[in-house]
Amino acid sequence: MNSVANVLIPYQRRWVGDKNRVKVWEKSRRMGASYAEALASVLEAAQSADAGGQDTFYLSYNKEMTQTFIRDCAYWAKIFNVVAGEAEELVLKDEDRDITVYRIRFASGFSIWGLPPEPRSLRSKQGRVIIDEAAFVDDLPELMKAAFALLMWGGSVSILSTHNGEDNPFNELVKEIRSGVKRYSLHRTTLDDAIGDGLYKTICKRATPPRQWSKEAEEEWRAGIIADFADGADEELFCIPNRSSGAYLTTAMVESCMSESVPLITWESPAKDFVDWPKEVAATYTRGWL
Structure with missing residues (x-):
């Protein structure tokens, strides 16, 4: 089996070698963090249960990133000569809608899964969890809560992302680690660190x-990359969250204005074929309800 030291850059090796139960990585864009996680996932899934092998569950904010991660896992399985099946795309029934997931099964009996970035995706699961580009998922605190449930039986949680605003939950997490409130492992890799x-x-x-x-x-390459990102370079390349990006009204601000005395009114479509109604008819009905 090829040595990890021969195929990873030092900052990638440090991340893969970090065996803390929860680790967080604030990073520059496009410096191979997910690529390194794919390698670590293959090495974990290829081992037997007695040797510490386990499933990996990867979640990110869009389908294309998940597909890329699964392809990277398939690549590493080939490079390390690990016995694994072909990458599969599966459609699972989940309550009122179908969910597309991705999977690679290994001879060890373990699998690497690509799942939608929703807390319920992790129900009844056990193993490693990777939350990629965590600053861009819809509800990071709830996703973390679901992921941490897997720690009870020996799993691990990796949270990695570029920044997406100063008030973003990911940046709040990073600040809590730096201040000692959260005792998680923290890595930081800017473009210059990576170079x-x-x-x-x-x-x-x-x-x-x-x-x-x-x-x-x-x-010259560094200058070109910085020029390409223009005003976004500090956030995208140097791990400095932007004050003007992210949510203008943070979750904490919204919750502070909420009152339990205000009823929650839920709209339900009047018919199963409502989406097929003529646009004018549907609009008239909806305005009437409002």
Whole structure:
């Protein structure tokens, strides 16, 4: 089996080597964090239960990221010569709607799953949980609450993301770790940290055809990346949350204005084929209800 040290950049190795039950990574965009998690997931799923193997459940805010993660897992399984089945796309019935999930099954009996970023996706599960680009999921606190339930029987939770505003729950989590309120492991990797660890050299080696590395070329590449992100560079590349992004009204602000005396009124469609009604008829009915 290939050595992890030979295929990962140092900051990726530090993340994979961190065996804390809960670990958080604030990071620059596009520096291979999910790629490293895919490798760790394959190594876990390939082991027997006696050796500490377990399932992995990956959740992110969009389907394309989940598909990419599963493809990366399939790639690592091939690189490490691990016996695994083909990646599967499954449609599961869940209450009132169908849910698309992804799975790779291993000879060990364990699997890697790509799930929708909803707390109920983790019901009755056991194993490792990865919440990727956590600052962009709809309800990070509830998703974390569901993920932490898996810790009771020996699982782990990895939370990784670029920032999405100063008031975002992900940034609040990072601040709580730094202040000692939450005793989780925290990693931080900016674009410059990644370059210092050899990111651009790795890009040069893996380019087709391979590029010749030089300090001048590296500095030119760095300047181009920063120019591409323009005003968003601090947040996207240097882990500095933007004051103007994220939710204008935070959850805490909204909850402080809520009153239990105000009733919650729920609208229900008048017929199963309501979505097929003529637009004008549906609009008239809806205005009447309002």
